[in-house]
Amino acid sequence: MYKGLPDLLAHAHACGMLTTITTNGMLLDERRLEQLHGKVDLIAISLDGRPKSHNRVRASARAFSGMRSRLKHLRKSGIPFGFIFTLTQYNLDELDWVAAFAVKEGAQLLQIHPLENIGRASEEMAGERPDQTEAAYAVIEALRLKDYIGERVHIQVDLIDRQYVESEPESFFAGELPGDSDNSPFAELISPLVIEPDGAVVPIQYGFARKYGLGSLYEASLDELIRTWRDVKMLEFRALCRRLVDSQTGPAELPFFNWYELLGEMADNRASAAGTAN
Numbered sequence: 357m358y359k360g361l362p363d364l365l366a367h368a369h370a371c372g373m374l375t376t377i378t379t380n381g382m383l384l385d386e387r388r389l390e391q392l393h394g395k396v397d398l399i400a401i402s403l404d405g406r407p408k409s410h411n412r413v414r415a416s417a418r419a420f421s422g423m424r425s426r427l428k429h430l431r432k433s434g435i436p437f438g439f440i441f442t443l444t445q446y447n448l449d450e451l452d453w454v455a456a457f458a459v460k461e462g463a464q465l466l467q468i469h470p471l472e473n474i475g476r477a478s479e480e481m482a483g484e485r486p487d488q489t490e491a492a493y494a495v496i497e498a499l500r501l502k503d504y505i506g507e508r509v510h511i512q513v514d515l516i517d518r519q520y521v522e523s524e525p526e527s528f529f530a531g532e533l534p535g536d537s538d539n540s541p542f543a544e545l546i547s548p549l550v551i552e553p554d555g556a557v558v559p560i561q562y563g564f565a566r567k568y569g570l571g572s573l574y575e576a577s578l579d580e581l582i583r584t585w586r587d588v589k590m591l592e593f594r595a596l597c598r599r600l601v602d603s604q605t606g607p608a609e610l611p612f613f614n615w616y617e618l619l620g621e622m623a624d625n626r627a628s629a630a631g632t633a634n
Contacts, residue, residue, distance in 0.1 A: 365395035381423035389433040403439040405450035438465025444484040455501050469514045472617045515612040522605040530601040565623035568593045
């Protein structure tokens with residue numbers, strides 16, 4: 357749908373970046389795959405369970421069949437691909453089927469991503485976000501599947517180990533700033549950046565509180581936005597990350613948590629509090 361995508365990916369490769377695309381897979385015909393060949397390192401396809409469940413989440417009776425019909429072209433292209441399974445409070449029983457499907461179709465990755473209350477999910481899937489118990493079972497299931505599948509498919513669960521966060525706070529933008537932070541590559545200070553449909557640039561994930569954003573590409577270049585953010589908002593953003601790390605590295609029932617979701621919620625809460633105070 358975005359006609360500039362091949363050029364964007366090629367430029368990212370020229371800058372030494374790894375490139376991935378996340379897609380529902382329905383438009384991956386031979387022509388588009390040819391345009392992407394050599395420019396993308398991984399294509400990640402959303403897979404939300406068995407066909408009936410996938411179609412319900414995607415709000416289309418053709419979502420699963422349309423995606424599956426494209427997989428033969430994807431395999432032929434030689435581009436590595438994987439599936440992202442969105443974990444809800446009610447679909448863990450479908451993970452076995454999803455893993456078997458990933459193996460059968462030749463995927464290299466199965467990524468288990470807990471549903472977050474952002475975008476369309478916040479309205480149309482209210483109450484389906486997995487709780488800590490469901491997340492714990494998902495981790496156990498992933499470990500079991502790793503023993504069963506072996507090296508055929510890499511399995512990843514998008515939850516963060518608390519001990520790792522405590523030992524590596526700089527990986528979560530909560531450590532001490534380097535002495536030459538003014539000259540440090542921006543990706544070492546914050547990553548990823550998300551460009552939203554209205555041109556706003558925000559950190560970490562889609563929908564992140566604009567209070568911590570860089571501004572709009574319709575108002576200034578990315579270089580200008582970065583320079584201003586370093587001067588005005590960087591320390592406040594890192595203080596936010598530090599608060600989250602401090603709150604999650606003490607005694608807890610489970611050894612892992614959804615860092616992205618909790619950081620987004622904390623940012624929203626502080627932005628709302630600031631708005632109320634003003």
